[in-house]
Amino acid sequence: RAVGTSTALTALNTLFPLGAAKEAFAQTPGKIEKQKLAIGFIPITCATPIIMAHPMGFYKKHGLDVEVVKTAGWAVIRDKTLNKEYDAAHMLSPMPIAITLGAGSSRVPYTAPAIENINGQAITLAIKHKDRRDPKTWKGFKFAVPFDYSMHNYLLRYFLAEHGLDPDKDVQIRSVPPPEMVANLRADNIDGFLAPDPVNQRAVYDGVGYIHTLSKDLWDGHPCCAFAASREFVRTMPNTYHALLKAIMDATAFARKPENRKQIAEAIAPANYLNQPVTVVEQVLSGTFADGLGGVRKVPDRIDFDPFPWHSFAVWIMTQMKRWGQIKGNVDYAKVAREVFLATDATRLMKEVGLTPPAQTTKKFTVMKKEFDPASPDAYLASFSIKRTA
Structure with missing residues (x-):
């Protein structure tokens, strides 16, 4: 549902004064308030730092006993986090913004102190459409995306519109949990999807789809998923938050190095995590992959891991939420971006784990040749x- 943003922000200020919000865990971390934590995740490679931190010991290294809980879909992730069954979660990067604004859910101040991955998605079509490469011929297609409040939804809509198709009139777009996408493609329920990996690569592996366009070819360096927690969690358990965020940053720094990707693929492929053949995960993380049409492509940055939550990412997301009627009215883009995407905390912890944060929090970028x-x-x-x- 669409919400009036001015109304949402007025109510939000009642719950938590946005102007007074500070990105601040304790300057000198003290005793961890809660050691045993539950973090929900969806089994996709976007969640690599959150997932790998469990089998590879990053949570334990930072004094935490974390259970990473594989979850069926994004609505379940959102609801279990809001109900406090999960302390924090792997979310799509638009979700903390939507929750903060009360778009599609109850209104709760939320934060995204780290982006989990950049790039790493693709448009995949059913193999029966191997000769329909031109998007202008896709009128009447049925597409799947993981969730309404997702980069996948916004990028697919953007891509279709740039090719002259109205995503609400000329095609159908439905939300399908990533683990169910390949089965729906095989059953001919959908013609394609813009999905996270390893879904695209699994469609190729199973012989039911081909990779049409990598998301990095639409917007190189775009965010996808995020580590997210409520503002209440950040404020009431600052030392736990510090340890948890640092563990994820530490894992992200490890994942950024190409020489570590094979080891990571082996760690996260098992049934309790991604439940995928190691070769499928390896193809995604290495960037050397079969395209489903008989070719092998080499794209080293098919997926990468850069945790910095650029405020400009959040602003772009809100323009698309507004473009497609998910939010209405005047939007204080910069203010919401600052309060949800916690760049100050990210900057500090990136330095602590050996990563180099940018000197600013906004930047211009290009999406399909449009600045x-x-x-x-x-x-x-x-x-x-x-x-x-209008």
Whole structure:
């Protein structure tokens, strides 16, 4: 459902004064308030740092006893986190923004102090469509995305609209949990999907689909998933939050190194994590992969791991939420971005684990040859001819 953003922010200020919010765990971490934690995740490679931190000992290294809980879908992740069954979660990067604004759920102040991965998604079509490469011929197709509030939904809509198709009129887009996507493609329930890996590679492995376009070819360096926790968790358990975020940053620093990817693939492929053949996960993480059409591609940055939560990422996400009618009214893009994407905390901990954070929190970038300036979000939004906003 769409929400009026001014109304949402007024109510949110009642719960938690946004202007007074500070990204601050204790400057000198003290005793961990809660050692045993539950973190929900969806079995996809986007969650690599969160997942691998369990079998590879990163949580234990930072004094935590973490249970990583494989979960069926994003709505379940959201609801279990809001109900406090999970202390924190692997979420799609738009989800903490949507939850904070009360879009699609109850309104709760949420945070994303780390991006889990950049790139790492693809548009995959059923093998029967191997001769329909031109998106202009896709009118009437049925597509799947993981969730309404996802980069997959926004990037697929963007891609279709740039090729002259209205995503709400010319095709159907439905939400399907990633573990169910390949089965739906095989059963001919959908024609394709914009999905996280290893879903795309598994479709190739099973011979039911081919990789049409990598998401990095739409926007190189785009965010996908995030480590997310409620503002209440951040404020009431600062030392636990510090240890948890540092463990994930530590794992991310390890995952960034290409020479570690084979070891990571072996660690996260088993049934209690991704439940995939190691070769499928390896192809994703290494960037050397079969495309489903008889070719082998080498794209080393098919997926990468950069934890910095750029405020400009959050601003772009909100332009697309507004573009497709998920939020309405005036949006204080920069304010919401600052309060949800905790760049200050990320900067500090990136330095502690040997990563180099950027000197600023915003930047311009290009999505399908169109420049996005985070300082001019409304002008960017107005430039699109296909949209649901007036």
